[in-house]
Amino acid sequence: MxxxxxxxxxxxxxxxxxxxxxxxxxxxxxxxxxxxxxxxxHVKAALLERLESNLGYPFMAGDPQLMDALIKKQFEYGLTDLEPKNLWLVSSVVPGLYAAVQGLTSVGDEIITMTPIYPPFLTSITDHGRVAVQNPMVFSESGWQIDFEQLEGLVTPKTKVFMLCNPHNPTGRVFLKTELERLAEFALRHDLLVISDELHAELILDGTHVPFASLSGMRERTVTVTGPCKAYNTAGLGGGVMIAHNTDLLERCKRATKGLMGHPTSLSMTMWQAGLEDKSxxxxxxxxxxxxxxxxxxxxxxxxxxxxxxxxxxxxxxxxxxxxxxxxxxxxxxxxxxxxxxxxxxxxxxxxxxxxxxxxxxxxxxxxxxxxxxxxxxxxxxxxx
Ligand SMILES: Cc1ncc(COP(=O)(O)O)c(C=O)c1O
Structure with missing residues (x-):
């Protein structure tokens, strides 16, 4: 048992x-x-240790040990050449999605996303006057597929961003590299920026996680948002990170939400680092x-x-x-x-x-x-x- x-x-x-x-x-x-x-x-013990040590202001840009562990994890996934300046710790993933939408687009801009989709994708677009353009995936009992043909027809001069959930909630798809490459080629051809939520990357049942930013041509145009809460079951502690090789994109997100994000909490950082380093x-x-x-x-x-x-x-x-x-x-x-x-x-x-x-x-x-x-x-x- x-x-x-x-x-x-x-x-x-x-x-x-x-x-x-x-x-x-x-x-x-x-x-x-x-x-x-x-x-x-292992995570519980690390949290107890931090509780007994210090709960004063932490490093505002992130505990250095956590930043190292995050960069190492992304490297293992295939996202290389990251430095602390490419990472911005945010309060959790959903605020990161909102910051990305506001930083990368203007009111009235259109953002395409593949439905069905974790509902805050849609609200992060519409809550502040952007337009959510839905690209329904195609269901069959052998597997959900991306509707590439329909995708092409959805682009207008107002389309600025493609918003991806990779792996995908709620269909449970872990997209193949070839599918993601087709999406990357689409984003490049239409000069779209990409917001890629990769929160479920550590919850792969079959397949391999491919970070969207690792694909050809995507480094400079992708903002990845991820966090610890799904993999370590710690949603009550929050924590998230926005990652971009192109620091101008991160700066735009920071400017759009200046003063609103708060600093990362000590316990969320300890939990996250312990989760990343957990060998139990x-x-x-x-x-x-x-x-x-x-x-x-x-x-x-x-x-x-x-x-x-x-x-x-x-x-x-x-x-x-x-x-x-x-x-x-x-x-x-x-x-x-x-x-x-x-x-x-x-x-x-x-x-x-x-x-x-x-x-x-x-x-x-x-x-x-x-x-x-x-x-x-x-x-x-x-x-x-
Ligand atoms: C794809 C996705 N993004 C974001 C979140 C929420 O993340 P957070 O609690 O860190 O804001 C969830 C929660 O289920 C999710 O499935």
Missing amino acids: HPFDTLEPSQLRDRYSIKWNLYAEGVLPLWVADMDFPISG GWREDVLSYVRGNRDFTFSWLSAHLPEVKFAPLEGTYLLWLDFGAFPNPSGLYKHFLEVAKVGLNDGPPYGTGYAGWLRINLATSRNILSEALERIERCLRATLD
Whole structure:
């Protein structure tokens, strides 16, 4: 038995967790992207040590040891020649996306992004008067594909930026180098800047993470945004980084948000460095457990709910499910919450046309996951009867 198998709702319903407290007691919450697993013992020990040492002002540009560890990690991924001046520590990834949109574009500019997409991509574009242009990916059960043909037709003189989620939330795609090269060629041909959110890079189930900025012609035009929260399960501590070989791009983002970003917190930096340097095997263990949950969910759905459609999950612990075969699919989010007592993420905030799609978070114990799936099945079969 794996230690994660023993996780129980009563122990997870911690008073500080929004995941476990947003919905009424009795609901199994498989929504927001927190893992139910305890953090690595190595990270916890580093945090305790920092708590006992000093919580005064840290190095505002980042603990030097963290900057070294971040540069080393990016080097391993293939992003070479980075120096501390190419990195800007931000409060977390979403503020980094907002800073990038505001720094790289003006009001009225158009930004293309591939939907379905993690909703703050769309709000970071529209909240400050930019225009979100959606490029829906093409679904089939063999895998989500980029619609390159449609992409070409979306470009207008107002298009300034292509905004990528790499790996992609919520489809779970870990894009192939050849696909990313085609996107890079597209960005170059239309003289677009690129914002690449690579937060899920350490959560690869199958495949290899390719940083967008490592592709030919992309160094000078890409701002990468990433952070520690998904890989180390520490979203409550925040932390993020914007990376650009082209320091002018970073300067534009800094100017656009001057005074608003705050300085990095001591605990987020310690956690991040410890996570990057963790040799305990915690993350490998988490990935292997998530792979098991993914495989379990796929066979369970195929056996019990073959009407539900999904594509292979290559990265992240989030699975995007199509319930369109059932009556009134757009009401299912609420129906599951109220009747099945399972909390998922509803489709519409992820882009136009995703009513009837729901996102499920697989990073929980196998028991909780299977109980949630059984509740969903019972609820759907009762509706159909
Ligand atoms: C692609 C992506 N970007 C950003 C975030 C949020 O990052 P942060 O909490 O660091 O702002 C998430 C959270 O799930 C995400 O999936």
